[in-house]
Amino acid sequence: MLVVEHLTKVYEDGTVALKDVSFTVEDGEFLVIIGLSGSGKSTLLRCINRLIEPTEGRIIWNGRDITQASENEMRQVRREIGMIFQHFNLVDRSSVLTNVLTGRLGYLPSWWSLINYFPEAEKRRALTALERVGIADKANNRADALSGGQKQRVGIARALMQDPKMILADEPVASLDPVLAHSILGYLEKLNQEQNITVLCSLHYLDLVQRYATKVIGLRDGRLVYEGNRTKIRNITDEEFKHIYGQEAQRLSVGG
Amino acid sequence: MTPEPNSSTLRPSWLQALLSLLLPGLGQAVGGALTRGFYILLSVVTLSGLAIFASAQRPRYPDYSLSFHVYLRFLLEAAALVVFLLAIYWLARRYALRSEFGRNAATPAFALFAIIVVAIAAPAMVDTVVTGEAAKKLYALTSLLTAIVVAAIWAWSVYDAAFVRGKERAPNTTPFYLLLIVGILILGTRIVQINPEKAIREYKDTGVILSRIVWPWKVAFDYSESQLVAEAKVQAPCPPDAKPPAVNQPQEGKPWVVVTPTCGNLSKRDSKGKLTYGTQLTIRGGGFVPNKKVHILWENPIGNAFTPRGFGPTDIQTGPDGTFSTKLYIPDVTIPTFAQGPQIHTLRVVQRGAAQFTGKLSKEMKLALQAMLESIMMGLMATAVGIVLSVPLSFLAARNLMNTLHTTTQGFVGGVIGLVGGAYLGKLVGDWLTPMFGGLEKAPILTFSVYVVLVLGLAILAYRLLSRALDSAAERLPAGLSLAIGIAGMALIGAGVGYALGIGYAHGILGITRGAEGALTAAPHTALLGAALGAALGAFWAWRLGTSSKIPIGQMVYAAVRLTLNIGRSIEPLIWAIMGVIWVGPGPFAGFIALTIHSVAALGKLYSEAIESIDPGPIEALQATGATRLQTIVYAVVPQVLPPFTAFTLYRWDINVRMSTIIGLVGGGGIGFLLIQWIHQFQYEQAGLAVWLITITVATLDFVSASIREKMV
Numbered sequence: 001m002l003v004v005e006h007l008t009k010v011y012e013d014g015t016v017a018l019k020d021v022s023f024t025v026e027d028g029e030f031l032v033i034i035g036l037s038g039s040g041k042s043t044l045l046r047c048i049n050r051l052i053e054p055t056e057g058r059i060i061w062n063g064r065d066i067t068q069a070s071e072n073e074m075r076q077v078r079r080e081i082g083m084i085f086q087h088f089n090l091v092d093r094s095s096v097l098t099n100v101l102t103g104r105l106g107y108l109p110s111w112w113s114l115i116n117y118f119p120e121a122e123k124r125r126a127l128t129a130l131e132r133v134g135i136a137d138k139a140n141n142r143a144d145a146l147s148g149g150q151k152q153r154v155g156i157a158r159a160l161m162q163d164p165k166m167i168l169a170d171e172p173v174a175s176l177d178p179v180l181a182h183s184i185l186g187y188l189e190k191l192n193q194e195q196n197i198t199v200l201c202s203l204h205y206l207d208l209v210q211r212y213a214t215k216v217i218g219l220r221d222g223r224l225v226y227e228g229n230r231t232k233i234r235n236i237t238d239e240e241f242k243h244i245y246g247q248e249a250q251r252l253s254v255g256g
Numbered sequence: 257m258t259p260e261p262n263s264s265t266l267r268p269s270w271l272q273a274l275l276s277l278l279l280p281g282l283g284q285a286v287g288g289a290l291t292r293g294f295y296i297l298l299s300v301v302t303l304s305g306l307a308i309f310a311s312a313q314r315p316r317y318p319d320y321s322l323s324f325h326v327y328l329r330f331l332l333e334a335a336a337l338v339v340f341l342l343a344i345y346w347l348a349r350r351y352a353l354r355s356e357f358g359r360n361a362a363t364p365a366f367a368l369f370a371i372i373v374v375a376i377a378a379p380a381m382v383d384t385v386v387t388g389e390a391a392k393k394l395y396a397l398t399s400l401l402t403a404i405v406v407a408a409i410w411a412w413s414v415y416d417a418a419f420v421r422g423k424e425r426a427p428n429t430t431p432f433y434l435l436l437i438v439g440i441l442i443l444g445t446r447i448v449q450i451n452p453e454k455a456i457r458e459y460k461d462t463g464v465i466l467s468r469i470v471w472p473w474k475v476a477f478d479y480s481e482s483q484l485v486a487e488a489k490v491q492a493p494c495p496p497d498a499k500p501p502a503v504n505q506p507q508e509g510k511p512w513v514v515v516t517p518t519c520g521n522l523s524k525r526d527s528k529g530k531l532t533y534g535t536q537l538t539i540r541g542g543g544f545v546p547n548k549k550v551h552i553l554w555e556n557p558i559g560n561a562f563t564p565r566g567f568g569p570t571d572i573q574t575g576p577d578g579t580f581s582t583k584l585y586i587p588d589v590t591i592p593t594f595a596q597g598p599q600i601h602t603l604r605v606v607q608r609g610a611a612q613f614t615g616k617l618s619k620e621m622k623l624a625l626q627a628m629l630e631s632i633m634m635g636l637m638a639t640a641v642g643i644v645l646s647v648p649l650s651f652l653a654a655r656n657l658m659n660t661l662h663t664t665t666q667g668f669v670g671g672v673i674g675l676v677g678g679a680y681l682g683k684l685v686g687d688w689l690t691p692m693f694g695g696l697e698k699a700p701i702l703t704f705s706v707y708v709v710l711v712l713g714l715a716i717l718a719y720r721l722l723s724r725a726l727d728s729a730a731e732r733l734p735a736g737l738s739l740a741i742g743i744a745g746m747a748l749i750g751a752g753v754g755y756a757l758g759i760g761y762a763h764g765i766l767g768i769t770r771g772a773e774g775a776l777t778a779a780p781h782t783a784l785l786g787a788a789l790g791a792a793l794g795a796f797w798a799w800r801l802g803t804s805s806k807i808p809i810g811q812m813v814y815a816a817v818r819l820t821l822n823i824g825r826s827i828e829p830l831i832w833a834i835m836g837v838i839w840v841g842p843g844p845f846a847g848f849i850a851l852t853i854h855s856v857a858a859l860g861k862l863y864s865e866a867i868e869s870i871d872p873g874p875i876e877a878l879q880a881t882g883a884t885r886l887q888t889i890v891y892a893v894v895p896q897v898l899p900p901f902t903a904f905t906l907y908r909w910d911i912n913v914r915m916s917t918i919i920g921l922v923g924g925g926g927i928g929f930l931l932i933q934w935i936h937q938f939q940y941e942q943a944g945l946a947v948w949l950i951t952i953t954v955a956t957l958d959f960v961s962a963s964i965r966e967k968m969v
Contacts, residue, residue: 035315051876051879070728075883075884078879078880078881078882079882080878083881085873085876085877087873088873089873089876089877091874091891091892091896092896093895093896093898094891094895094897098891101889102878102891102892103879103881104876105881105883105884105887105891106883107882108887110884110886113886113890113891114886116890155877159881161881162881168880198553228723
């Protein structure tokens with residue numbers, strides 16, 4: 001279970017990205033974070049694995065306050081939390097297999113990296129992960145030879161290598177076309193349902209949110225302005241919608 | 257967008273124009289454009305000052321200096337000229353040229369007219385001040401031209417000042433900057449002593465030498481020289497009891513020479529240089545190649561041979577039968593008073609045959625090839641070692657990697673104390689250990705390595721242990737106590753740094769004014785003062801940071817490494833080579849050291865900039881997986897920087913080989929060393945060989961590295 005309590009992030013230039021955000025995510029939840037660009041979605045996700053240091057507040061993951069964890073302890077925490085990104089964040093010049101293998105680094109001795117050594121078992125694990133996302137045949141291609149949808153699947157495979165208990169997905173389909181968006185979110189949903197991996201995902205399009213979310217929180221200017229379960233988000237009112245997205249917002253559909 | 261202020265609608269301010277007439281820029285300043293006024297004044301003062309200064313510093317013409325008064329006179333004359341030209345321009349635009357075409361043509365036509373006027377007027381104006389050498393006039397001319405530019409700027413500033421209204425600066429500044437550039441270029445021409453006249457006049461004299469450098473290949477090979485030689489002995493002076501050498505007899509099938517008499521008196525030159533001829537010798541010879549010159553040499557009793565010019569013909573044509581005859585006075589050889597016994601000289605007749613091409617490389621060519629190889633290897637080694645040393649440094653000098661590194665005050669205190677203490681401990685252990693196997697004198701490399709391993713190893717170990725211990729202690733201890741630890745520790749570090757700076761101040765700064773002794777007496781006081789100040793500052797900083805804040809240790813390391821790299825890079829390899837020669841003596845090793853230092857600095861900077869420009873996404877992704885810093889660097893940074901690193905390395909290799917060819921000029925070994933020696937000995941062909949080899953090597957390398965780079969990208 002993930003508990004976020006009074007989370008606040010103020011950047012060095014004084015920007016308040018998050019203001020007193022509190023919510024709870026049960027294990028196995030598919031939580032979608034909605035809000036405009038700049039509303040604090042990315043900051044919130046990065047605060048959870050402390051890629052960004054929160055200014056105030058606590059994040060309790062399975063009963064442990066990870067805002068107090070030391071650098072080493074934080075690494076242990078991070079390997080249980082996979083992350084996928086809008087721009088995939090693959091190393092373009094490395095092979096797909098190597099990109100997937102890097103997901104396992106948290107479990108391997110640091111100095112092995114100096115001689116670029118991965119045990120055979122890990123390579124098999126990486127191939128299995130690639131099979132699960134359907135691109136095992138691309139294992140030896142360079143990452144920059146893949147299409148956007150394939151890259152994001154590599155991103156998911158990399159996260160799978162961590163044996164994650166939770167996946168943070170920062171607008172995972174914002175760079176993809178609608179068909180691919182459903183495909184990628186479908187993989188996340190499968191992991192969520194079959195392996196009970198908690199998913200925290202930020203999304204833009206309301207119909208995607210309504211299709212996949214089991215729980216939704218809405219951010220506006222760094223504040224939590226909406227919280228609802230699957231039923232509530234599927235029956236979201238115009239008033240609620242405008243409360244999250246502003247008065248001038250129009251509902252847009254991604255289609256498909 | 258605000259509309260362009262139109263000068264025709266703006267009323268000119270006559271007061272501001274007048275002020276700028278008195279002092280350029282003053283009108284602008286009064287009109288509210290302070291910076292603009294300052295720049296105008298600065299440019300007028302600088303151009304004038306340079307014109308006067310540059311002419312005062314003419315060592316080649318000590319009798320000639322263009323004084324302030326002369327410049328002032330030039331400036332007044334120039335002002336008159338500029339006003340005259342501007343008046344004509346104004347009149348032309350106003351009255352003469354009313355058509356569209358005329359107005360368009362006015363400015364270029366005027367520019368041409370102005371150039372012609374200046375070209376005619378300037379030499380005449382110079383003539384009234386400077387007489388004599390053409391070069392002097394050229395220098396005076398640049399002063400005058402500068403004065404014309406200054407006058408033009410001045411005139412423009414008057415015009416400009418009339419229209420300045422605070423932020424509304426009506427006329428544009430293009431003329432000002434154009435004039436400024438022209439003025440600087442004119443002065444530059446003089447200061448650099450650019451003299452086309454000289455270049456044209458003197459180019460003929462270089463032809464002979466230049467042709468030897470341009471096509472030196474004759475000296476690249478050995479030639480066998482056949483020569484026919486015949487000798488005869490002559491005794492001189494000829495004492496009464498002399499037993500002169502026997503007269504030669506003509507021989508068949510061999511070159512021969514017969515000299516009579518074989519005993520005679522030396523020519524004498526008195527103290528005033530007047531020559532009295534000695535005995536005249538009759539010389540007959542034969543057996544030489546017909547119809548070809550023979551050369552006569554005189555060898556004195558101690559074996560020095562010379563051509564006895566002025567005592568008779570020394571180059572004689574042989575007849576069709578290969579014989580010749582001539583007469584020669586015995587030359588004025590100085591015989592030392594302590595010389596004993598009969599003084600026997602040798603007359604030698606030499607006939608050179610045609611030089612035969614042997615196809616073998618000459619000694620010089622072999623030397624040059626050897627030295628070239630030395631240069632190429634020097635560049636290669638410097639690049640290789642440069643890569644090894646600069647790669648780790650470049651990561652420390654990459655802002656994006658280092659900015660994320662922070663430590664608590666307590667961790668920092670522990671780290672610094674650990675680092676210094678560990679290093680000192682390492683030195684102590686080394687002092688105790690190294691005498692066992694001979695010390696620095698007997699086993700320098702082993703001893704040095706042991707020291708490096710001990711000092712670095714213990715320093716890093718103690719750094720990690722202490723910084724972690726204090727860091728975690730700070731979290732567990734009560735806030736007040738850990739703050740106290742931080743303050744005390746930072747005060748201690750501050751005191752240490754301040755102490756060192758105090759001593760440095762005493763010897764480095766006070767030593768200049770008070771001498772070494774004064775510095776020695778002052779040192780304890782300045783050290784104490786420095787320590788006290790440092791402690792106070794350190795404590796204050798720690799107090800300000802408190803317990804939770806973080807010290808940007810990464811940025812500190814980044815700044816220190818960057819500074820070191822910048823210093824290393826801004827000192828040219830040739831200067832490093834001089835230091836290398838002082839350190840290890842002349843030779844390729846010194847050059848290698850110089851190139852390595854410069855390569856490390858240059859590559860370190862290039863590499864670190866490559867690291868700074870990578871995509872941060874993969875780093876973030878790997879951090880999110882729980883990878884360590886090392887793993888993140890290996891799997892997210894290295895793949896991204898590999899192509900730029902390769903390109904920069906090739907580029908550096910290119911530079912290093914090119915530098916290695918001239919590093920020898922200052923004793924750094926390689927072909928440059930040979931080149932400078934040959935130049936100093938006026939052996940221009942050999943120097944030409946070196947230049948050719950350098951050119952071939954550099955061009956080849958250029959081609960190779962370019963094609964490798966092309967393949968890489």
